[in-house]
Amino acid sequence: MSVSHSLQLHLFTPPHSAIPTHIHHLPTPKLLLPRRYPSIRASFSSEVSQVLVSDNNGAAAAPSSDPASIEVDAVTEAELRENGFRSTRRTKLVCTVGPATCGFEQLEALAVGGMNVARLNMCHGTREWHKTVIDRVRRLNHEKGFAVAIMMDTEGSEIHMGDLGGASSAKADDGQIWTFSVRAFDSALPQRTINVNYDGFAEDVKVGDELLVDGGMVRFEVIEKIGPDVKCRCTDPGLLLPRANLTFWRNGSLVRERNAMLPTISSKDWLDIDFGIAEAVDFIAISFVKSADVITHLKSYIAARSRDSDISVIAKIESIDSLKNLEEIIQAADGAMVARGDLGAQIPLEQVPAAQQRIVQICRQLNKPVIVASQLLESMVEYPTPTRAEVADVSEAVRQRADALMLSGESAMGQYPEKALTVLRSVSLRIERWWREEKRYEAMLLPSVGSYFSEKISEEICNSAAKMANNLEVDALFVYTKTGHMASLLSRCRPDCPIFAFTTTPSVRRRLNLQWGLIPFRLSFSDDMESNLNKTFSLLKARNLIKSGDLVIAVSDMLQSIQVMNVP
Numbered sequence: 001m002s003v004s005h006s007l008q009l010h011l012f013t014p015p016h017s018a019i020p021t022h023i024h025h026l027p028t029p030k031l032l033l034p035r036r037y038p039s040i041r042a043s044f045s046s047e048v049s050q051v052l053v054s055d056n057n058g059a060a061a062a063p064s065s066d067p068a069s070i071e072v073d074a075v076t077e078a079e080l081r082e083n084g085f086r087s088t089r090r091t092k093l094v095c096t097v098g099p100a101t102c103g104f105e106q107l108e109a110l111a112v113g114g115m116n117v118a119r120l121n122m123c124h125g126t127r128e129w130h131k132t133v134i135d136r137v138r139r140l141n142h143e144k145g146f147a148v149a150i151m152m153d154t155e156g157s158e159i160h161m162g163d164l165g166g167a168s169s170a171k172a173d174d175g176q177i178w179t180f181s182v183r184a185f186d187s188a189l190p191q192r193t194i195n196v197n198y199d200g201f202a203e204d205v206k207v208g209d210e211l212l213v214d215g216g217m218v219r220f221e222v223i224e225k226i227g228p229d230v231k232c233r234c235t236d237p238g239l240l241l242p243r244a245n246l247t248f249w250r251n252g253s254l255v256r257e258r259n260a261m262l263p264t265i266s267s268k269d270w271l272d273i274d275f276g277i278a279e280a281v282d283f284i285a286i287s288f289v290k291s292a293d294v295i296t297h298l299k300s301y302i303a304a305r306s307r308d309s310d311i312s313v314i315a316k317i318e319s320i321d322s323l324k325n326l327e328e329i330i331q332a333a334d335g336a337m338v339a340r341g342d343l344g345a346q347i348p349l350e351q352v353p354a355a356q357q358r359i360v361q362i363c364r365q366l367n368k369p370v371i372v373a374s375q376l377l378e379s380m381v382e383y384p385t386p387t388r389a390e391v392a393d394v395s396e397a398v399r400q401r402a403d404a405l406m407l408s409g410e411s412a413m414g415q416y417p418e419k420a421l422t423v424l425r426s427v428s429l430r431i432e433r434w435w436r437e438e439k440r441y442e443a444m445l446l447p448s449v450g451s452y453f454s455e456k457i458s459e460e461i462c463n464s465a466a467k468m469a470n471n472l473e474v475d476a477l478f479v480y481t482k483t484g485h486m487a488s489l490l491s492r493c494r495p496d497c498p499i500f501a502f503t504t505t506p507s508v509r510r511r512l513n514l515q516w517g518l519i520p521f522r523l524s525f526s527d528d529m530e531s532n533l534n535k536t537f538s539l540l541k542a543r544n545l546i547k548s549g550d551l552v553i554a555v556s557d558m559l560q561s562i563q564v565m566n567v568p
């Protein structure tokens with residue numbers, strides 16, 4: 001039986017008008033549908049949308065822009081059917097792609113396992129290698145109905161080691177003497193010699209400096225300088241990995257002068273950024289951001305060069321200098337990453353958890369997605385089971401309600417990439433359920449982020465809709481959004497129910513895939529909410545994703561309104 005009860009509140013934008021609130025009944029759509037859901041796209045031909053779909057999927061084949069279809073990724077669809085939508089995963093997952101995961105089948109396994117975003121670290125591999133991976137992800141999206149977004153991460157101009165002459169790693173033992181050198185070695189590297197990429201290295205270091213490799217995984221003390229060579233004694237043994245990052249400490253504090261001289265975006269990074277723009281990646285993450293201007297600069301560079309200028313810029317918080325300017329940096333960026341690897345080498349390790357909590361909180365207040373990254377499941381690079389401490393760390397990031405968690409070495413070069421992803425997925429699901437059931441989350445004061453009156457209205461609508469959704473225990477929030485902004489405002493409220501975000505462009509849909517709780521669908525829709533809703537109900541019901549009687553709250557950025565209704 002169809003339920004015709006519906007409540008509709010309309011808030012009109014013009015600042016001079018009073019805000020009328022009225023309640024009326026929506027006519028119940030009586031639409032018979034062809035049940036065809038073996039394919040990714042269900043069609044419904046009796047309605048014609050007035051909205052044109054612009055597909056901008058870069059070099060990849062454009063997905064169908066059939067105005068009468070709806071696109072959602074195959075895994076989400078299966079999860080929705082299986083568990084019903086209250087229990088879909090809210091925390092998004094980012095996987096760094098490397099030699100362990102760059103094959104088409106391996107990428108597909110990650111997508112099936114819940115990867116929402118594939119990250120490419122430009123510090124490693126050639127541009128051709130990255131291009132191949134991008135093409136494979138695009139093919140996967142096109143052929144298998146995924147919406148995996150691509151994030152390009154710049155190398156940054158910090159100091160790092162060379163590539164160990166082809167070896168995958170080298171063991172440094174306690175007390176051993178190693179040579180760090182800026183010399184160019186044309187043949188094989190001499191024994192216990194490490195190449196350093198920064199020419200001023202030998203001049204800058206001092207005898208007695210502490211040299212941290214890879215955020216402190218291995219430590220050396222500088223004992224002698226001989227021309228371009230710097231002799232160091234290993235004080236904390238460990239594995240040296242190719243191109244590992246180097247930081248210096250002198251008298252108990254980080255040596256920053258040199259890094260302060262280096263540009264945040266190096267000339268090589270600019271070439272990589274041009275490559276990313278040409279490939280129409282969805283996100284560009286900038287390493288070692290120190291201030292907001294570099295973000296602003298990059299954003300205008302992208303806007304001038306990218307046709308639709310719809311690449312989001314993610315500020316990586318990993319430099320000690322960024323902590324002083326956190327609000328401005330995050331405000332200037334489209335999102336942030338808690339890059340705990342390098343951050344832990346720049347501030348004392350015991351300060352990293354508090355920094356993480358602060359960054360996650362500021363991002364939520366400023367309505368920017370945030371990724372918690374590095375060493376979440378580090379032991380799984382080698383072992384198939386995580387440590388209890390790692391599970392607790394993942395749980396804490398989920399409990400803080402970060403938008404996304406990221407795998408680095410675990411998926412790039414580890415032995416168990418799919419298992420690591422499964423752990424992230426199952427821990428996320430379990431912790432999310434726990435806090436929903438026990439209301440474990442703390443309320444957060446969300447300051448207004450809009451500058452215009454209409455933006456403030458959107459914000460109020462989303463805050464109210466999310467609150468109503470919790471109080472009425474609705475099954476889902478629906479949001480019709482062209483730019484994705486209304487969807488992110490809803491996500492920011494972290495409501496108890498999932499948010500179905502309908503958007504007209506594939507690139508917006510992919511970008512929404514990074515944000516907490518959003519299930520992004522591509523759908524062409526019109527300015528007529530009643531017809532949008534009828535169409536959506538029909539399409540989703542045809543695919544068994546919703547059923548009659550489900551309680552839904554819908555908002556849209558065309559017509560600023562909140563509608564509460566049962567699915568007919």
Ligand SMILES: Nc1ncnc2c1ncn2[C@@H]1O[C@H](COP(=O)(O)OP(=O)(O)O)[C@@H](O)[C@H]1O
Pocket residue numbers: 096097098099121123124125241242243244245341408409410412413
């Ligand atoms: N594209 C790639 N090609 C080869 N190895 C990679 C690639 N991406 C990542 N890796 C490997 O995975 C490790 C972890 O990745 P990540 O944390 O992104 O880099 P890093 O350790 O340089 O900060 C790297 O140290 C490197 O050994």
Ligand SMILES: C=C(OP(=O)(O)O)C(=O)O
Pocket residue numbers: 121123153287318338339340341342343373374408
């Ligand atoms: C994510 C990080 O950056 P990268 O892996 O590029 O060093 C980090 O340092 O934690």
Ligand SMILES: [K+]
Pocket residue numbers: 121122123153154155156287
């Ligand atoms: K990087």
Ligand SMILES: [Mg+2]
Pocket residue numbers: 287318339341342343
């Ligand atoms: Mg880093």
